[in-house]
Amino acid sequence: MAKQQPLQFTLDRGSPVPLYFQLSQQLEAAIEQGRLAPGSLLGNEIDLAGRLGLSRPTVRQAIQSLVDKGLLVRRRGVGTQVVHSQIKRPLELSSLYDDLDAAGQKPATRVLRHAVEPASAQVAAALGVAEGADVLLVERLRLAHGEPMAHLRNHLPVGLLELEGGEALERSGLYRLMRTAGITLHSARQTIGARAATAEEGELLAEPEGAPLLTMERTTFDDTGRAVEFGSHLYRASRYSFDFQLLARS
Amino acid sequence: MAKQQPLQFTLDRGSPVPLYFQLSQQLEAAIEQGRLAPGSLLGNEIDLAGRLGLSRPTVRQAIQSLVDKGLLVRRRGVGTQVVHSQIKRPLELSSLYDDLDAAGQKPATRVLRHAVEPASAQVAAALGVAEGADVLLVERLRLAHGEPMAHLRNHLPVGLLELEGGEALERSGLYRLMRTAGITLHSARQTIGARAATAEEGELLAEPEGAPLLTMERTTFDDTGRAVEFGSHLYRASRYSFDFQLLARS
DNA sequence: CAGTGGTCTAGACCACCAG
DNA sequence: TGGTGGTCTAGACCACTGA
Numbered sequence A, B: 001m002a003k004q005q006p007l008q009f010t011l012d013r014g015s016p017v018p019l020y021f022q023l024s025q026q027l028e029a030a031i032e033q034g035r036l037a038p039g040s041l042l043g044n045e046i047d048l049a050g051r052l053g054l055s056r057p058t059v060r061q062a063i064q065s066l067v068d069k070g071l072l073v074r075r076r077g078v079g080t081q082v083v084h085s086q087i088k089r090p091l092e093l094s095s096l097y098d099d100l101d102a103a104g105q106k107p108a109t110r111v112l113r114h115a116v117e118p119a120s121a122q123v124a125a126a127l128g129v130a131e132g133a134d135v136l137l138v139e140r141l142r143l144a145h146g147e148p149m150a151h152l153r154n155h156l157p158v159g160l161l162e163l164e165g166g167e168a169l170e171r172s173g174l175y176r177l178m179r180t181a182g183i184t185l186h187s188a189r190q191t192i193g194a195r196a197a198t199a200e201e202g203e204l205l206a207e208p209e210g211a212p213l214l215t216m217e218r219t220t221f222d223d224t225g226r227a228v229e230f231g232s233h234l235y236r237a238s239r240y241s242f243d244f245q246l247l248a249r250s
Numbered sequence C: 001c002a003g004t005g006g007t008c009t010a011g012a013c014c015a016c017c018a019g
Numbered sequence D: 001t002g003g004t005g006g007t008c009t010a011g012a013c014c015a016c017t018g019a
Helices: A019-032 A047-050 A056-069 A096-102 A121-127 A164-171 A175-179 A198-206 B019-034 B045-052 B056-069 B096-102 B121-127 B164-171 B176-181 B200-205
Strands: A073-076 A079-082 A109-119 A136-144 A147-157 A187-196 A212-222 A227-236 A242-247 B072-075 B079-082 B107-120 B132-142 B147-157 B183-198 B212-222 B227-236 B242-247
Touching: A019 A056, A047 A056, A056 A073, A073 A175, A121 A136, A121 A147, A121 A227, A175 A187, A175 A227, A187 B212, A198 A212, A198 A227, A198 B242, A212 B183, A212 B200, A212 B212, B019 B056, B045 B056, B056 B072, B056 B107, B107 B164, B121 B132, B147 B200, B176 B227, B200 B227
Parallel strands: none
Antiparallel strands: A073 A079, A109 A136, A136 A147, A147 A227, A187 A212, A187 B242, A212 A227, A242 B183, B072 B079, B107 B132, B132 B147, B147 B227, B183 B212, B212 B227
């Protein structure tokens, strides 16, 4: 087992950033840049704590956060080592806009509709409101490189966001707007399936009738447990797929 | 904010089960059974530690594990409360067999093929072996209630599992067999998409040609970073969808 | 202002693994 | 048998929240 030690860490005790977080960030950077080779041992926690002038629990907290991310593996009696395989991010609670943006796809959005409507039974159940109660409906077409990628229908409780005609939705994703509005996203329940495009859907997405479409339905909750969004989305299967990482539950 | 305290916890210091784990299990059970109502406050950590005869870090460790699962939310200056929405499990590194089994679908498996073959470029890249090198190919049809659900093609490095003709694969999932063989699953990289069925695929899955199919490709790694499986699967979109929970990355 | 969680320390003993 | 991570203790101070 290769082990090396010249790794240097700098901790700023005056910073408001917690010490364990400073350490875990620098460890993560070292792993990503290959300065900590896959499979190499990290050196025992006691020594590391001593060299850094930290207590062992603090060092453990830093290491644990990277174990939780899947970057490190601990083996009792052996040590802590860097995982070989490239771990990328897990499927995140991020918007399609951010996904495309990060992929350099220059996303654009066309807001097709933006209106208050009575909730259908499905929407009412998802959002936890009465059937027929007012909900905000936002219907958008997402484009990349000028080509349609997805048709997005989102239902929101009224009063949650001030969208002002929807211009903000052309420049940013819905999730980012929610975070900006002080809503803390907590969890989401998703279903991914597929079906054939109707003629109308095909026209919107520039696909022939009957073409396979990916469907995604998602209800998003904030940290108070309130449903803040129900989305019902269609993606062109020829142009889009869901790509993500899973970690085994320990 | 409702707060109640009659909750009773029993800790066994003689047990090999860690104290924080005993506590987190009992808390989780109380939440699931509704004895801890959604939105209710948990009471501060210091008192809880005192009443249980534990130190605060131990109690924190128990609470933190439930926060990580999405069952609890901490707010500084406020307290720890039970999340309102029903959190189910995240998308797990489990086999379709176990998924169906858990759903009471009485899964059955027909092994269509079980042979050593030269690796294609795609398989070689996924498993990290040379193109043309021997790999084990397992091809299965998964049925529920006698109806075909999915067509599963898995490639494995030779020598990883002793499958003995494949009978074991008719009674259990591939992942369970791997765990039984002492392989610790660590992570997987997945892609979910959709496409139209070819005539041949349609015949296997009892769908017409051109019917939408869900596709899933997955490479699974063990905790040493070794790729242990590459799967390329087809699901009937009319019968199956992927349903899972996401937690916001903190 | 009082109360909460967030962070940190400096020890301790144990269980597991390798040689 | 020695070294590793796994667990646990009994404190401490700080930052944030809400009344």
